[in-house]
Amino acid sequence: MPTYDYVCSACEARVEYFQSMSEKPKRKCPKCGASKLVRQIGAGAGILFKGSGFYQTDYRSSSYNQAAAADSKGASCAGDTKACAASGGPCADTSSSGAKTSESSASSTKSKKAKS
Numbered sequence: 001m002p003t004y005d006y007v008c009s010a011c012e013a014r015v016e017y018f019q020s021m022s023e024k025p026k027r028k029c030p031k032c033g034a035s036k037l038v039r040q041i042g043a044g045a046g047i048l049f050k051g052s053g054f055y056q057t058d059y060r061s062s063s064y065n066q067a068a069a070a071d072s073k074g075a076s077c078a079g080d081t082k083a084c085a086a087s088g089g090p091c092a093d094t095s096s097s098g099a100k101t102s103e104s105s106a107s108s109t110k111s112k113k114a115k116s
Contacts, residue, residue, distance in 0.1 A: 001018055001019060001020050001021070002018075002019075002021060003016050003017070003018050004016065004017050004018075004019060004025075004026075004039055004040070004042075005039070005040040005042055006025075006026055006037045006038065006039055006040065007037070007038055007040055008029035008031065008032060008034060008036055008037055008038075009036040009037075009038055010029065010032055010034040010036040011029060011031055011032040011034070013029055013030075013031040013032065015029075015030060015031075015037075025037070025039045026039075
């Protein structure tokens with residue numbers, strides 16, 4: 001049920017009434033008693049959809065947004081794999097992907113040169 005704003009055209013008093021849309025508008029002013037209340041047309045209120053069934057990203061907590069921002073900052077090494085690995089970025093753990101780090105590739109190059 002909406003809240004309606006009324007203004008008395010006799011005494012300029014402003015009042016609000018919580019009433020159903022099908023209820024007839026009020027006419028009698030509670031301040032002066034004159035039958036000159038006029039219902040005002042308002043802009044309405046914004047609607048917030050909270051609960052299940054809506055987009056889950058609409059109302060994320062501030063802690064979630066801070067963690068997401070921190071993840072997006074550390075997600076790319078921008079070509080500097082040593083700094084990325086040192087800061088715990090995605091280049092830090094390469095054992096599962098089978099890729100070599102710059103240190104292991106350097107040591108394998110040295111051992112190949114020593115053998116030849």
